[in-house]
Amino acid sequence: MHLATATSYNNLGSSLHSLGSVEQAISCFNSCISISEAVLGNYNKDIATVYNNLGLSYHKKQQYQQAIDLYLKSLHIKQSKHSTAKNSLATSYINIGLSYKCQGNYDQAVQNY
Amino acid sequence: MYDSAINYKQKMLKAANPSDMGRVSAIESSLGECYFRKGDHSKALTHFRSALEILTKLTSQKSLLAEVYDNIGRCLHEQGNYQEALLYTQKSIDITIAVNGEESLDAAVRLGNLGVIELSLGNFEKSVELHRRSQQGCLKAVG
Numbered sequence: 001m002h003l004a005t006a007t008s009y010n011n012l013g014s015s016l017h018s019l020g021s022v023e024q025a026i027s028c029f030n031s032c033i034s035i036s037e038a039v040l041g042n043y044n045k046d047i048a049t050v051y052n053n054l055g056l057s058y059h060k061k062q063q064y065q066q067a068i069d070l071y072l073k074s075l076h077i078k079q080s081k082h083s084t085a086k087n088s089l090a091t092s093y094i095n096i097g098l099s100y101k102c103q104g105n106y107d108q109a110v111q112n113y
Numbered sequence: 114m115y116d117s118a119i120n121y122k123q124k125m126l127k128a129a130n131p132s133d134m135g136r137v138s139a140i141e142s143s144l145g146e147c148y149f150r151k152g153d154h155s156k157a158l159t160h161f162r163s164a165l166e167i168l169t170k171l172t173s174q175k176s177l178l179a180e181v182y183d184n185i186g187r188c189l190h191e192q193g194n195y196q197e198a199l200l201y202t203q204k205s206i207d208i209t210i211a212v213n214g215e216e217s218l219d220a221a222v223r224l225g226n227l228g229v230i231e232l233s234l235g236n237f238e239k240s241v242e243l244h245r246r247s248q249q250g251c252l253k254a255v256g
Contacts (some may be wrong), residue, residue, distance in 0.1 A: 002255035003249070004222055011225050011232075012244035019237040027247075 006035035010050050015059075022057050029054040045088070048077040055095060065101040071096045115151040119144065135174055138167040141179055149188065158188040165175025176219075179208035183223050186230070195234050202227045 013028030031051055036047045055070035075092040097112035126140045145160035161184045168178040186202030189195075209220045226242060227244030 002251065004255060006217060008221065008244065008248035008251045009223050011228055012241065012248050015232050015237060015240040015244050018232060021241075040249060067185055111186040 001035045001038050003032050003036065003039055006032045006039065010036070010053065013050075013053060017053070017057050019062065022060050025057045026054060029057065043077055045078065048074045048088075051077065052092065052095065055099075059095070059099050059102070062102070064103040067099040068096055068103075071099065115147050119151075122147065127244060134167050134171060136173065138164045138171070138181075139177060141167070142177060142184070145181075145184060145188075149184065155192040158185065158192075161185045161188060161233045175208060175212045179205045179219070179223075182208065183226060186226060188231065190226075192228050192251045195230055198230050199227070199234075202230060214248065216253055218251065218254040221254055222249050224250060 005030045008080050009028045009032035012025065016022075016028060017025035032050050033054070034049065035049060036044065047074065051070050052072035055067045055074065058064075058070060059067040075089065075096070077090055077091060093112045097109045100106070100109035100112060122144045123142055124173050126137070126144070129136050129140060131137060131179045141164035143200045145164060146185045148154075148157035148160060161181050164181045165178070165185065168174055168181060171178075182201050182205035185202075186198045186205060189198035189201060202223060203227040206220065209217065209223055213219050225247035228240045228247060231237075231243060
């Protein structure tokens, strides 16, 4: 297991997501997460980014609750005391807000925006 | 953290013998790497270009030449100059394959960097194809 391979899965996932092959993208992001967590542990900013990407794919599948759970996981990693990614919290809140909005949960959406 | 590394490398650069082109280009390249990590892509580009200017005159140091072409591609990509980034990254891949072989980790990683640029250009299918090659190459090279 090597981080270069993890990165290549994340890159492939992002391209597949953009192409619209969401199921394949999800599988790539999951492969990236398992390798990264084995190599880096659970509180790395790169892993937070991949959880966010995975959330975007579930959002595209209109599985908004699943997306929100993944964004929250990403947020939790970024907020942890071990984290080095505190400056990208805004992205998480925007994505969470967007998924709540698509769910019709406007109060929660406004809170996160 | 990067500032002290940059300071140190600037001193190394001043102390280096200008005729030792291999050493000067290596220091320029690592200065570029420091600025890139710091997020100053413009200064990074300046140092990578200085390294490139020297390296193109040398017949040895082909690995570093490929690395510098790739890094210039990454800088140009960060600056939004995708078309030019594409040329440098492709050049890097050509040299990498010639020097290290198609199945090297460097070749796989740089194919991925090309895929990132194609994604930014909106060429999704091309990007997927490059990332598939990159992912399979990484698996083969390092697991």
